[in-house]
Amino acid sequence: xxxxxxxxxxxxxxxxxxxxxxxxxxxxxxxxxxxxxxxxxxxxxxxxxxxxxxxxxxxxxxxxxxxxxxxxxxxxxxxxxxxxxxxxxxxxxxxxxxxxxxxxxxxxxxxxxxxx
Amino acid sequence: xxxxxxxxxxxxxxxxxxxxxxxxxxxxxxxxxxxxxxxxxxxxxxxxxxxxxxxxxxxxxxxxxxxxxxxxxxxxxxxxxxxxxxxxxxxxxxxxxxxxxxxxxxxxxxx
Numbered sequence: 001x002x003x004x005x006x007x008x009x010x011x012x013x014x015x016x017x018x019x020x021x022x023x024x025x026x027x028x029x030x031x032x033x034x035x036x037x038x039x040x041x042x043x044x045x046x047x048x049x050x051x052x053x054x055x056x057x058x059x060x061x062x063x064x065x066x067x068x069x070x071x072x073x074x075x076x077x078x079x080x081x082x083x084x085x086x087x088x089x090x091x092x093x094x095x096x097x098x099x100x101x102x103x104x105x106x107x108x109x110x111x112x113x114x115x116x
Numbered sequence: 117x118x119x120x121x122x123x124x125x126x127x128x129x130x131x132x133x134x135x136x137x138x139x140x141x142x143x144x145x146x147x148x149x150x151x152x153x154x155x156x157x158x159x160x161x162x163x164x165x166x167x168x169x170x171x172x173x174x175x176x177x178x179x180x181x182x183x184x185x186x187x188x189x190x191x192x193x194x195x196x197x198x199x200x201x202x203x204x205x206x207x208x209x210x211x212x213x214x215x216x217x218x219x220x221x222x223x224x225x226x227x
Binding site: 106109 | 120125147156157158159160161164204206208215216217218219220
């Protein structure tokens with residue numbers, strides 16, 4: 001039982017290059033999320049998914065696209081990377097949506113992305 | 117965008133000391149969570165509070181949700197080096213797309 005895994009762990013891109021970050025979970029969770037974490041900004045939600053084949057925009061979706069073709073995988077794409085997208089990216093999954101029920105989000109270890 | 121301000125931003129204390137971390141907002145939250153994040157890892161949930169004035173204890177950690185549900189505090193008694201990490205609060209208001217994470221408090225406990 002690996003929980004939530006992310007690949008790659010580190011990546012350096014040049015401005016304008018594209019890449020895809022892969023998130024996989026083995027807990028059969030319906031809900032998956034992509035966040036970015038920047039110093040002094042906390043975690044900000046980029047996109048999320050409430051089930052296979054569905055995605056929705058979060059707080060900072062511009063410049064990113066996502067896909068959830070399989071329940072266990074959630075992909076985050078950067079079509080044309082910009083220096084402002086330098087950040088640490090975290091994927092998370094949960095059994096249900098929302099915090100009120102004490103629902104825990106399980107986070108992956110993160111991907112550190114630098115765009116030069 | 118709702119803001120969750122955490123204070124202090126950094127805290128370095130000696131083992132055995134007590135400390136309190138604050139999470140404040142001008143917005144009302146229906147629920148609030150606290151997470152701890154260690155270097156190179158993702159955040160891990162510590163607790164969820166949902167009722168104004170609620171107090172929850174987790175061993176040496178005491179969490180309180182403000183009466184007006186706009187703020188929260190985390191108190192650690194007799195801090196240990198294993199408490200070192202980044203503490204994040206997260207508040208929900210108006211559905212999941214309205215979850216806001218705080219700016220974080222980086223705690224270092226020196227042996």
